Amino acid sequence: MSSGRRQRGGDVGEQPPPGRRRGEPPGSRRKQKLLSIHQALTSDPVAVETLRGAAVSEGGLLTDEIRRRVWPKLLSVNVYNLPPKPGRAVRRNHKDYTQVQLDVSRSARRFPPGMQAEQRQVLQEQLLDLILQVLRARPELHYYQGYHDIAVTLLLVTGQRLGSALLESLSTHHLRDFMDPTMDSTKHILNYLMPLLQRESRPLHDFMLRAEVGTIFALSWLITWYGHVLANFQHVLRLYDFFLASHPLMPVYFAAVLVLHREEEVLACDCDMPSVHQLLSQIPRDLPYERLVGRALQLFQRHPHTELARQAALQGRKSIAIGSFSAFQRAASRQRPDAVLRRERQQEGADGRARVSLPTPGHSPLVKAAVWGLSATLGAAALAVTQTALEWAPEFLLQLF
Template sequence: MRSGRRRQQAPGCAARAGREVRQNHKDYHQVLLDVRRSTRRFPPGMPEEQRQILQEQLTDLILHVLRARPELHYYQGYHDIAVTLLLVSGERMAVALLERLSTLHLRDFMDPTMDSTKHILNYLMPILQRESPRLHDFMQRAEVGTIFALSWLITWYGHVLANVHHVLRLYDFFLASHPLMAVYFAAAIVLYREDEVLACECDMPSVHQLLSQIPQDLPYEALVSQAQQLFQRLPPRELAKEAALQLHKSIAIGSFSEFQQAASCQRPDAILRQQQQHLTPHKAEAEGLLPPAEHSPLVKAAVWGLTATLGAAALAVTQTALDWAPEFLLQLF
């Protein structure tokens, strides 16, 4: 009887111990504040009780990665990426993916200072200079800098776009691309709005206010294509000197070629198919391989594209994913 009572008390004790570990983390209070402010990132109409459970999972997800990787430093905006992964893939897979991305694509944002992030942003102006000297010179005269794109970059646009399908499409794209692709996409946005920018007063407040507000009705699919074309025409190695990165090494960029080689045999669609062949839909959902049924309003093409990528992304994020994704998505519907 006594041992039975001890066993009954153990879960409560374990839960309290878990809460204490979580609350003792140095970033706990900041993470909690950011998670509480993330209400708009959840699907409209989601029951409050369900949202609160997901916010608890979001807090645990972030703190788990930070505890597992003490060299990483939390930044405001990290939770915007974490919540997207959580909503699409479920808690179990989101942990693996977020930890992997934090050591690769997001690594420079998680340094103790903003130096690496600032240097990553330095790629933006050389792209604009090559594509539109007139626009580049105007922005230089206005002294607007690149800070307007900071929240775009560190949240993968999750914080600034209201349409979840646009967010998921970009996550598909960035997961399958070079770590700098978010900067190339920023350049595509600025170039698309060139006429608006040139019509502004040539001063920092006017240009910054215009550029910091992303229109929600931009042709995002066309901008994805343009960003890819910019990357092909102006690869990072050609811009590194102008971006002054020869003085500051990027961990994300430096590790990407090795990561690509390790990922060269990964086929996310094949992995997902193998998983689905051995699991019923109910069991696949329980295992975190499919989005939960209550998230069904989000299960559109973009979500399936991301979920397919996630099938291999716990091991690797492959740059060739875009080659197979469109055909694979057509087979799912």
């Protein structure tokens, strides 16, 4: 399923030059980014910091094929050690089955427009299984409405088995505060928003305080990583690349940037809760996403979350996601490349567990032409990666042309 088929129409925003998608870097920089990603993935250990840099820079990870390679490394998921598909017989016994089923049934708008009903029903069944598999494997996690919006994005890009492993990792780290039995931890995360606005624009901050709008308008933004509120799937993917490569609080910084971007609109509306809430809860369709991502990064550097913690903390509450992030980053930096993981998996022998289906080595004339063309175009940098390119992912190389 290609990203193009999932594109939802109607967004205007930043218009790319002819032949280039919105937010995608021009040809030479795109090729250099692809080479950098390839080198990072095949180095031992994997150069995760390079992958993070690629994910947050202009255009993000560019294609779903690259996301299927990079997202697992950003979340420390071994694609050669995925859990088997769950059995259908046991899922109805889960305490959250009814609520998850209701949310999944209402998720039709999150699937590609024009998709046949039968195909969508299959994906919704997979989505239901994917969510319940994670909840069953991690009983300390509590389902919340909006969780399925994150799960469906992973499903559409990576499929059910890999999507389940990615969702489990994401749920135990970046999303962990949202999955407590109460909303207290989620409120704590929301509390970082107003101190950010106060530091960047005191007039805007004070206006919102007088309006008593609070931060509830941003709740669905954070708990779904904006997947529930954005109509264009490419914008959702751009933000997922960004958030997966960033600190767990980055969605809050992006929320602050969204509000600051609309400061004039906010200050021009009536200073009351209904007016301001209605304005902010409706995200415009023509936002300059690349510029906003860059501004969120600057905001994160200018106002570290450690400096905001005192204002954000209520009753001394601490964030699990923030507290565990350093250990999460250290673990990610010790990952082995897929070629090594594949050999280790093969050496273990058949043990009854299903294996993930990944591209096998290919030597078609088209792939060879891609390698030759790459070498001629980029010289020594390309020659450095062609030793492993055919083994790693032929279709990746073909994206360079």
